[in-house]
Amino acid sequence: MSDSEKISVYADWNPWHGCTKISPGCKYCYVYRQDEMYGSTVSSSICKKNQSFDLPVRRKRDGSYKIPSGKIVFTCFTSDFLLEDADKWRADCWKMIKERSDCLFYFFTKRIHRLADCLPADWGNGYDNVLIGCTVENQDRADYRLPIFRSLPIKHKSIIVSPLIEHVDISKYLDATIEEVSVGGESGVEARPCNYDWILDLRRQCVEKDIPFRFHQTGAYFIKDGKTYRVKRGYQLVQAKKAGIDYKIGEYFIPETVKCEDNLTISLPISIG
Numbered sequence: 640m641s642d643s644e645k646i647s648v649y650a651d652w653n654p655w656h657g658c659t660k661i662s663p664g665c666k667y668c669y670v671y672r673q674d675e676m677y678g679s680t681v682s683s684s685i686c687k688k689n690q691s692f693d694l695p696v697r698r699k700r701d702g703s704y705k706i707p708s709g710k711i712v713f714t715c716f717t718s719d720f721l722l723e724d725a726d727k728w729r730a731d732c733w734k735m736i737k738e739r740s741d742c743l744f745y746f747f748t749k750r751i752h753r754l755a756d757c758l759p760a761d762w763g764n765g766y767d768n769v770l771i772g773c774t775v776e777n778q779d780r781a782d783y784r785l786p787i788f789r790s791l792p793i794k795h796k797s798i799i800v801s802p803l804i805e806h807v808d809i810s811k812y813l814d815a816t817i818e819e820v821s822v823g824g825e826s827g828v829e830a831r832p833c834n835y836d837w838i839l840d841l842r843r844q845c846v847e848k849d850i851p852f853r854f855h856q857t858g859a860y861f862i863k864d865g866k867t868y869r870v871k872r873g874y875q876l877v878q879a880k881k882a883g884i885d886y887k888i889g890e891y892f893i894p895e896t897v898k899c900e901d902n903l904t905i906s907l908p909i910s911i912g
């Protein structure tokens with residue numbers, strides 16, 4: 640597959656923007672950093688509905704959808720899909736997601752405890768076209784969120800261990816319902832360091848359960864063999880890929896690559912959600 644073909648697989652849909660910090664992983668939230676970088680005068684904690692709210696069902700002049708069939712739609716990457724402030728808008732999102740059963744909608748959340756109260760009435764065992772990533776950053780949040788995640792009816796599940804800020808053992812929460820575990824360090828000037836030993840141990844946990852594993856990002860401060868490296872933003876994804884420790888990635892429909900800001904095809908940039 641050529642790079643241009645890979646890029647065409649993905650679409651972004653951010654129905655709202657802004658989010659409230661909820662846990663240690665939010666400390667240097669990517670959304671807040673981006674807003675500051677672009678000089679936004681509105682607080683990142685204020686959640687606002689975006690003009691592109693109805694993007695999945697918008698059509699071109701010829702009547703076809705603007706987001707073509709077959710896309711993996713990265714949903715709500717500048718907020719959290721289960722944010723309380725967005726409760727009034729989510730039902731319309733579910734309707735659009737259902738209408739676009741020809742696309743896969745993928746969102747991450749640090750609010751998995753809210754999912755049961757946020758689902759549409761016809762959810763049943765889950766929509767086939769929805770992939771939900773439960774994000775954890777430390778042992779405490781893993782032990783709180785992953786048992787909840789495990790109990791929920793979701794057709795497609797992934798675990799996002801990011802930003803990884805300490806050693807985390809998720810082995811008891813890994814079973815065949817988990818389609819991927821993706822792990823990464825924290826980016827940003829004030830990022831907390833990530834130790835490669837923690838990454839390798841998470842990989843071991845996944846391999847032992849035969850669950851696909853992805854190392855998607857080193858983070859800005861990366862400890863390897865006792866030495867701390869400062870990794871520039873532009874290299875954090877590339878260096879993780881270069882480590883060559885992904886396991887069974889690509890076997891499922893989980894996106895292997897995504898379009899980044901400079902239009903290159905790179906590993907999935909999971910640093911939020």
Ligand code: SF4
Pocket residue numbers: 658659660661662664665668669670671717718719749911912
């Ligand atoms: S977008 Fe994610 S990391 Fe940022 S504040 Fe919301 S839940 Fe936390």
